[in-house]
Amino acid sequence: MKKALQTYEVVLGFEVHVELNTETKMFSTATNAFGDQPNSNVTAGDLGLPGTLPTINAVGIDYGIKLGLALNCTIAPESRFARKQYFYPDLGKNYQTSQEEPAIAYDGWVDVELDDGEIFRVEIERAHIEEDAGKLTHIGGAGGRIHDSSSSLVDYNRAGVPLVEIVSKPIVGAGGRAPELARAYLSTIRDIVKALGVSDARMERGNIRCDANVSLMPIGATEFGTRTETKNVNSTRAVAAAVESEIIRQAKVLDSGGTITQETRHWEEESRSTRSGRPKSDADDYRYFPDPDLGPIVTDAAWIERLRADLPENPVQRRRRLREEWQFSDTEFRDVVAAGVLDEIEYTITAGASPEAARKWWMGEIARIANERGVSPEALGVTPADVVEIEKLIADKTINDKIARQVVGHIADGEGRPADIVAARSLAVVSDDGALTAAVEEAMAANPDVVERIQGGHMQAVGALIGPVMKATKGQADAGRVREIILEKIG
Amino acid sequence: MSLTQLTATEMAEKLRAGETTAVELVTAHLDVASEAFVHVNREDALAVAADVDAGKYDHPLAGVPVVLSDVIVTTEMPTAAGSAYLDGWVSPYEATVVTRLREAGLPILGKTRVAEFGMGNDSGAHEAVAKHQAPFAVVSDTAGTARHSAAETGVVAVKPTYGAISRYGLVAAVSSMDTITPVARTTADAKALHEILVGADQLDPTSLHHEWDLATDTGVDGVTLGITVTQPDNVSDDAWSAYQHGVRALHDAGITTMEVTLESLDQARQAAHIIGAAEFSANLAKFDGIRFGNRVTPANATVQDVITASRGAGFGYATKRRVMLGTQMLSTGTIESHFRPAQRVRTAIINDHHTAFETVDALAVPATTIQGKEYESATAGVGASLAGLPAASVAGVHICAPPYADELVYRISAVVEQTTAGAAS
Known part of the structure; x- marks a missing residue:
């Protein structure tokens, strides 16, 4: 990649689909749930049966606006749903209800923190609300692909699940840090939607899916090169690898005098490379038009301000604040973030523990037992209040460190709260x-x-x-x- | 006098007076059911009638039979919407209007013939009502279709304000114009049916939340009406004469008239044609042979082959032509040159009506024109559809009024029909 960057400037762009965790679907009353029996969460409307009409999920609209606000977007005073038309069996109506211009949210930005703490601002073009498609399972083909398959099954449970699609503006200037930026951008989006509580944000379940656009242009050029779009890269690590692999591949093609084909590509985890998909041109004609079944979404200042007042602190800013307050070293803080126990440590400190003690427990014995049992630390069953109580028991010399560690194990076994366990198991230090x-x-x-x-x-x-x-x-x-x-x- | 000669209101009176039974009414109509019907609902209609006779319903119209145009989905009867694609399909859910009729205890005699997806003037419902095979019918009006057929068959069709009656369960043709419409031999009967069907429905996002009051009937004294003074080129002498007759009756009833011409209406038919085809093409995309209706599977077919073959075999010529036209209208280039200008014409028509209604309470024009082919019916009829206005076609007069003024349309319609008392019998 280093060699490629001596000749070319990288231009990135991301389209991130976020599945919202509303109770019901965006345009029907069917349950929005993952992993249920195929076609069990389906209404007549989700199947596109004749005579059915959509209904608007007001919570989905609220979530869309919240996400737009968290991305520092302007919220459209009036926007509409539009029909995006193409024939594919995973869409019951053969059109996707989406938004054209204006999107509910547009012209925003998000600050992305790179590994060394440098902030890179990514500009957001738009964030619009739309519906997800169903899932196809191809039978008889190699590796579940449609090629050579004899038949296909459709599960419409996901059809109509609310999505917000976040489209970035072209990102220039990342250079050699393009893969790192890709990873940081995607994890920032994940952190934001998680903090907002608008999505389960589980990438392995496809709650967040990223399409990564990559193009190269000779250094100093002003006109962007032809881009490829690598579809559905579903982890932060994969998006970095896909961007890097695509930069190297495109540079090779260009170096040998070739041209880049505008196309969609697919990320393949096994070969750690992208594979050619279908050609895509800007002239793809989706025949968008305003959906006559759905009225405009008209927002007003009071509504927007009510949602804005509800926004949690921006995750990047929050991390900076906490690092300052807790006085952890850079390494300590990064380890805490990587371990996913930032929230737990914060709650533990709020409950009365010192930052050092909170870190010691969540990064120490709790993490060790959680790791041993194959669960995440916050799922172990030890609460911030437990940690505070254990610290108190140590401080008043009821127990010592060694016994305190045993107590953590007993809490994880569901034996109750620390003081109860100490009493029930007669663990109190003999100080008589x-x-x-x-x-x-x-x-x-x-x-x-x-x-x-x-x-x-x-x-x-x-x-x-x-x-x-x-x-x-x-x-x-x-x-x-x-x-x-x-x-x-x-x- | 045969029971089928009565109006729906008279049938209801006789039922309440104990002079007939719901079973007798249903039987009398079923006995004369003709090819206007595509499905006769004998057993179910008689069962409902028996329940009415047993006193299980207290709606004033309970026991008075009704027919449904076959574009309205029912769970007890198939719904084909006039298309071979849907032939034999039975909906797993019921249209809101059907639920309201059932809850009021109106026996449904059956479903009536309709042009494919309702896009044409051939209507078994109008025929059945005109021929006394049903006192009234629930149909769909798209760009004037139901009002045009009413003018041709001598019955009354009153299209409500767009959104007054739920579209849930109406097979969509042109979503922004499709309107559930009562058809009857008298204005009073159309209104009685309207009152059963009207009201907000959370299953239809375009449904209006409004307190409807259709009950008042205070005549038309003091109402100002915009009229056409010069016979237009596309109106026959007979049609013009019927129209003038109606206007005179309104004068006699105390109405004030003034000449009103809406220039934007000149482009109404073209705009409705373009917007109609565009929405129609999108609404028909779901008919793909995958989830419902008649699938055609050629040998070694891909899914695209199945879609093509199913649509090819299932759709008639006019539907295919309109789908292709609509697809073109929304395509890059044409959307700018045709679809968006058509939407601007629609906005101009809405604005023109709004301006006119600052001066007059309602507008009346000749109901039939000699250009009435396919669904491109009377210009004013199309204008009312584009603007979502309540509108009636009665005795050669087309009436429209501002949104929500459905009650005024009924009042004017009632006066006009007195001029031709007995004409529809």
Whole structure:
């Protein structure tokens, strides 16, 4: 890629489809759910039966506006739904209800943070609301492809699920950081929709799907080169790899005097390269026209401001603020973000723990057990309040660190809250001087030689008495207090 | 006098007076059902009638039979919308208007013949009403079709304000103009049917949320009407004479008239033709042989082959021509040269009517023109469809009024029909 960048400037563009997590579909009352029995979440309208009419999901509109606001877009005072027409069996009506001009949201931007903390601003052309298509399963062809298949099955459960399509403006100037920017852009969009709560944002389920446009132009040129569109790249890692692979491929073609074909391409994970799809021209004619069944979406300032007031803090800004407040090192903070426990640490601190303690638990024992059990840390069952309670138990010397770690495991096993577990399992540290003194006397009587050595000035020999005491109290003794008692006795 | 000679209102009165039964009414009509019907709903209609006779319904019109144009979907009867593509198809869901008729206890005699997807003037519903095979009918009016057929068969059709009656379950032809319309032999009967069907429906996003009051009947004294003074070229002498007759009756009833000409209407037919074909082409895309209707599968067919063959075999010539025209109208280039100008003409027509209604309460023009071929009926009829106005075709007069003024249309229509009392019998 380095070689390619000596000759060419990279131009990127992204179309990201975000599936909204509304209860029902965008234009019907069918349930919006993933993984149900095929064709179980379907109304007559989703199948395009004659005489059916769409209905507008008001929550979907709210979500579209929220997402537009989070992307710093202008919200259209009036926009319409349009019919985008093409024959394909995954669309019940053979047109997709979408938006033409204006989209509900347009002319925005989003700041994307690269690995070294540099901020790259990506301009947003538009974000419009539309409906998803159904899913085709091809039977009999190689690798589930339509080629050579004998028949195809259609599942219309996804048909009509609300989508927001976010279209970026062409992105120039990323150069060698184009793949990194692609990854950071997609994860920023994911963070934003997750923070807004408008999507489940699970990329492996296709909740967020990215089409990456790549073109090259000779350095110094002003006219963009011919672009390719790599469809449905569905992870942040894959989008970086697809962009890099496409830059290298296009540079090779151009270097050898060839021309780039304007086409859609498909990302193939196994070969880590893109494969040619269908040719695509700007003249693809979808015969858009305003949907006569659906009236205009008319927004007003009060509505928009109500939604704006509801917006969560921008994820990039939030991270900067938290890093500052918590005083973590860059490495520590990056690890926290990568581990996906930023929210948990924040809640834990809010609940009363110190940033250092919150980080220690979420990145330490909780993460370790979660990893062992193959779940994410926040799904382990340990709450921020539990962490605060454990810290308190340590601070008042009810338990020690070692037992605290055991308590975390017991919480994960569903045994209850920390104090209950400590009580039920009799895990409290023995700090009762009577019991400790008896154990110390016993240990001294059993080890007269050690006592002699301590009396002779060998203070480090104290450890040889603490061991038996801890053993006798099943590890629940406060080691510091044991030491003090020994020294008093021998004193 | 045979029961079928009565108006719907008279039938209802006789039922309430105990002078006839719903079963007798249904039987009398079923006995004369003709080729105007594509499906006779004998058992179901008689069952509903028996329930009415048993006192299970209290709507004033319960027991008075009705027919449905075959563009309205029903779960008990097939719906073909005049197309071989749908022949034999039974909808899994019911149109809102059918639900309202059932809830009021009106026995549905059957479904009537219709031009393919309702895009033409051939209407078994009008024929059945004119021939006393049903007192009234529920049909669709697209760009004037139902009003034009009414003028030709001598019955009354009153198209409500767009959105007054739910379109849910009406097989869509031209979504922005399709309007469920009552057809009857008298204005009073059309209005009675209208009152059963009208009202907001959450299943139709274009449905109007409005408190409708059609009950008042205070005559037309003091109403100002815009009229045509000079016989237009496309209006026959007979049609002109009928029109003038109607206007005179309105004068006699105390109406004030003044000449009104809406210039934008000159382009109404062309605009309706372009917009109509465009919407029609998109609405018919769902007829692809995949999920419903008659699939044709050629040997070694791809899905595209199935779509092509199913549409090819299922659609008639006029439908194919209109789909191709509409597809062209929305294509790059033509959308700018034809479709968008047609939309601008539509806006001008809406604005012209709005301006006219600042001066007059309603407009009346001759209901029939000699250009009435296919669905390109009377210019004023098309204008009312483009502007979504309530409009009636009665005794040679076409009446339209501002949106929501459906009640005024009925009042004017009632006066006009008195001039030709007995003409439709």
